Amino acid sequence: MPLLFLIPVLFFREPLFAVFKEQNYITLHLIFEIFIIASSFTIAIQAWMVFPHIMSNQRLWLGALFFSISLLEVLHTITYKGMPFFLIESTPYTATWFYMVSRLTQALGLFLIIISTEKQVNSKYRWLAYSFAFIYFLSWTTIIYHPAKLLPELVVEGTGTTVIKNSLQYTAIVLQCLCIVFLIKNFREAKNRNFMMIVASLYLMIGDSMFTSYKSVYDIANFIGHLFQLLGFYFLLRALYYTAVEEPFQLLKQAEQRLRKSEESLHYMAYHDELTKLPNFRYFKEKLAELLKREPQEKTAILIIEIDRFDAMNESLGHSFSDLILQSVAARLQETDFHNGFLGKMRGKEFTLFFKSIKDKEEAATICRKLQKLMAEPFRIQHLQLNITLNMGIALYPEHGKNADELLKHAQVAKFEAQNEFSRYAFYHYDMDEQLMDRLVLEHDLHKALDKGELYLYYQPQVNLREGRIVSLEALIRWKHPERGWVSPGEFIPIAEETGLIVPIGEWVLRTACKQLKHWHNQGFSDLSVAVNLSTRQFFQRNLVDLVEDSLKKANLPPRYLELEITESMTMNVSYATDILAELKRLGVRIAIDDFGTGYSSLYYLKDLPIDCVKIDRSFVRHVRTNKHDAALIAMIISIAKHLELTVIAEGVEQVDQLEFLWKEHCHQVQGYLFSPPASSERLSAEYEELQQQSKIYCDQLKHVQAGNR
Structure with a gap:
């Protein structure tokens, strides 16, 4: 939009001379300068406040640079032609030199900062950098305000800019071009910041070109130069704001999202078996305890299911093959609709299954027969066909236990007994405890x-x-x-x-x-x-x-x-x-x-x-x-x-x-x-x-x- 605005201005430059009337140019210039000064001070203050958290030498010197620029722009503003008397009478000499020093300082300082290697520095350097910027400002103020006029004139009223001013202006353009080249070369390192700084540099270069051709402060080119200078400072402020505030905030949000995903992942890993993706024993036990607490009047069946001869298969075929067996059995179990059943995975070769409500032992036995029938079809794993048999131990609530620990323990005991049964399933009874103890002895x-x-x-x-x-x-x-x-x-x-x-x-x-x-x-x-x-x-x-x-x-x-x-x-x-x-x-x-x-x-x-x-x-x-x-x-x-x-x-x-x-x-x-x-x-x-x-x-x-x- 600014570039589109620039085209008609260049073609109709003479008719637009003093278009805003001479008495209004002072006001317009003051408005531009207030925004430029505000932008410069904002950059300096942001860098001052952010530096203790990031300790970046580039951010520090960027803040110090714009601290000196903001002070130079203040003096440029109050010494501009037509401004009321402050320190001395307003003259083109002082106003133009304050602007020119500010512009060259900005171009050279920005170039040196972006080509430097970013590193962390001690917090004490903050005072040192800003003090240096202030001394730099005082030095130029002393030179420009010297009664003997140590510097040449840069603008001749009615004639226009001098060769010296144009040379200095072109020097600023060249420095800004070098900044653009370096930013493009390293564009991928910080795409958003570099893009905004490239745009800022282009606007500042356009402003510089306008300042090389105006004949009077009332020239439309002078007005356009200040407009593009303001836009350049705005995008510099955007770049610093992005890197100092917006980007860290986005990184913080991303970190929070990653942390949330990590927490979800850890929670999933903590409560699910990695191999079969089924709820693990911890999850199963908690779910069972919750159910028994919430619905203690319901009759519940707990099944512990073991793959028969799994250890022999593991030893003969290896862990990778036995993992495939576990995954295949889990997949087939998951395909079955257990209505109110909840399937889980215990350690090793065992699965768990509980039913929220069950009528009697016969219904539980029917479920076991259904599971055995489910395994009747051989499993095709790699190049082998395997016949899988399940051993199942059953414990009923409240007959065989009042809590999750007792029920799981008794279902485990029944599972050992199931190995000796033709049907391959067994209900827990209290004599099994003695048999298990006998086995341990x-x-x-x-x-x-x-x-x-x-x-x-x-x-x-x-x-x-x-x-x-x-x-x-x-x-x-x-x-x-x-x-x-x-x-x-x-x-x-x-x-x-x-x-x-x-x-x-x-x-x-x-x-x-x-x-x-x-x-x-x-x-x-x-x-x-x-x-x-x-x-x-x-x-x-x-x-x-x-x-x-x-x-x-x-x-x-x-x-x-x-x-x-x-x-x-x-x-x-x-x-x-x-x-x-x-x-x-x-x-x-x-x-x-x-x-x-x-x-x-x-x-x-x-x-x-x-x-x-x-x-x-x-x-x-x-x-x-x-x-x-x-x-x-x-x-x-x-x-x-x-x-x-x-x-x-x-x-x-x-x-x-x-x-x-x-x-x-x-x-x-x-x-x-x-x-x-x-x-x-x-x-x-x-x-x-x-x-x-x-x-x-x-x-x-x-x-x-x-x-x-x-």
Whole structure:
């Protein structure tokens, strides 16, 4: 708008001469100067007040600069032609020199300030800088007011500006141009401030050009020069205000917004699980406590949901894969409409679910069955299909607890019991507390069992059906508790796996089995082999190969007589399983897949993994005569193993008709109570010949039956 106003003024300069009448020019000039002086003093005062907070040398010297300019502009105003008498009579000499000094001071000072490196300085420099500015002002005042007129005339009334004034004016323009160049070069460092200072510099340059061409103080060019000078000072004031007040305020608002977002983020992180994005245990517990306090009359159900065999999957597949399992289960749970249910995530492998109101136990049981059905469809995670089972413990309010802590504790206790239930869910009852305490005592005693010599190895024969003889023995651990007597492996093995005791126990089993087999070889049973089960934790031990090699060396047992049994879940991490099995094979030991068909089977892996033997789980053998699907699965496994040149061992053979079926399907080896239950080493040594003879009889009978059928 000012530039548009400038164009007609330049074209109609002569007609507009003294357009405001001579007596009004003094008033207009005074108005301009009051605004310029006010702007200068404002800049100086702002810088003075802001400096103690920012300690910026640039802001300090900018304030000092405009402090001196404001004082020079005051004297320029009161000495302007036509102004009343103040110090001395008004003359063009004094007024023009005060203006010229002010203008050059502003241009040079601004240039020096913007090219200087911004840094923080001590607060005492404020007084020093402003004192210097005041002394600078006094020095020029003394020179200009000197009676002898030490300086030349800058304006000749009626003729116009002199060469000296125009040169000084052009010097100010050049300095202002240099300021613009520097500001453009560093424009990105402070876009808003630099933009306003560039605009201010352009206006001041236009004002300077007007002041080089006017012939009289009543010239319209003089008026326009003051107008653009005022605009220049206004934008300088804007620039300082922006950097000193507006920008810090905006930064403060941004900081507050970031702080608010950080607080919201921290609150979210504090109350939500990072992996599944579900409310975490803290949030869940607070929500539950709030609900019980607000609606104590309602019957409420609390469920703790655990992913079954999650630890085995975690150890065999790694943390990244198990994280994907947790996310997949969480996503499927969230897809379900629980009506008045609230889903949360506990630590590790557990989820929580509570219902604000529930009718009875049957409704809670229905919910559990619905959850199990929800998990029926296999999960497709990366290249694997996984069957996920949930263990669920249920506590009801107010039957099983009066507050959140009691309910969660009792639901946790029920969850432990659910692992042993066919339905995989269990309601809390007070007897479970005793059972849990009993389990804790058993865990405590198990820590000492190995050192006290309470653990024993029993051996179950594996019979070659074609040869009719015992070819191998599977080593099975047993625990004789000093007070409880024999403790079932199904009771203490899960405890050992959870606590990590399975690792030292597994090492003991391996060393003891190798030593015992060597003892039998020395007694004359030189063709026997021994099969030892590896736990998941053992399989993922980094020193497993060294442990096996050391056990063989100490027992002086050739590696070919040792067979290591692993479960299918251990082979899910194909890369690791392939490498570790290859190392074990290089030692010369045999590898068997135990309980084949019950875990995470992938027949595709059988051809790639260095495996010697597949063991068919007893659950298939048990119903082979009554369940055509089990029979078909066994036949398929045997057929595939035959083509892959793998040995097949069927476990859990207890009846003759089961043996006949396996014989017809050309199963290589069998083991089970039909031939012998697991027995101590002493009993096996004593009854070995008898067991061998019995095995031969069974196999001969099968041969006769087959011959008769032909």
